Amino acid sequence: MPDLRKGYFASNRRRNDDIYEFTSAIIRKADCDTLEINNYCYEFVEENAVRYDTMPFRYEWKFGDGQKAVGQIVEHCYEGPGRYLVQLDVTNLVTKEVKLNQKSEMLVVEAVEQPYISSPEFADAGAVVQFSADSTNLPGWDIAQYYWSFGDETIGIGKNVEKTFTRTGTFNVQLIVSSKPGEGGITREACVTKSITIGRKP
Incomplete structure (x- = not known):
């Protein structure tokens, strides 16, 4: 699954075309499924x-x-x-x-097999917003990490996190769930995305 955590840039500060690799501390998946709401x-x-x-x-x-x-x-x-x-x-x-x-x-x-984002769809700028992955349904996974990328260059780690958006707009929140290494040291990863709209407090 491709992501945006690595990239390359060139520099000629030393009069040659050196190419450097950089690694971002903020993970954003390029291929992330839209959250499917469970319908019972x-x-x-x-x-x-x-x-x-x-x-x-x-x-x-x-x-x-x-x-x-x-x-x-x-x-x-x-x-x-x-x-x-x-x-x-x-x-x-x-x-x-x-x-x-x-x-x-x-x-x-049955619930859809996916990571699950529980959160409001609308909130005010400056308000504390609760995000939960409690309804994640990934049978057979030994989950090691819940990683949140909030679409404003901030992140959160954990099953339940809090976030305060400081500006208005619509933000694409990603939840990336990673498993502990299984046979052969292979880890599994799944990603879902959900949009939240932040408005000005009346």
């Missing part, structure tokens, strides 16, 4: 309801997280990843017959 919302549909549309039925969904909803088509948002047993109870409103667990399915809700 689903739509549930009782498709068989069309066949019984002339008869009154009540459809009650149990989502496996303690929440319920009634309707032929319902939406539900889970708080986070997990395995949830979704069940549908159908009641005939004429005969009062109840069919428990007319449908039953294990739903696996």
Whole structure:
């Protein structure tokens, strides 16, 4: 994965064209994925309801997280990843017959495999902004470092950091996660980016 931590410049101060390599203390990745927001919302549909549309039925969904909803088509948002047993109870409103667990399915809700930046999208210049990588999901990684590059030539190190932007504008924040060396001394690295807009305090 290319980065912008190294470069070269030429100098003829000594009357020859010497080429020098320099290393920047601030890492900015040229190839960094845009943060993908986790979506834990689903739509549930009782498709068989069309066949019984002339008869009154009540459809009650149990989502496996303690929440319920009634309707032929319902939406539900889970708080986070997990395995949830979704069940549908159908009641005939004429005969009062109840069919428990007319449908039953294990739903696996997963987070996107990526480093994760939790932060506000807007903040005031001079205010302290909290950045967190707590929701990073990189299964199998033994993470060694969380490196933050805030797009204004400042950095932070750690899973949770604070940052104060001193000027207004939109800043492209990068989170670079590095693993400890694995087999053969190989380290893994992943990068995500998220924009934050800094405005003037009213």
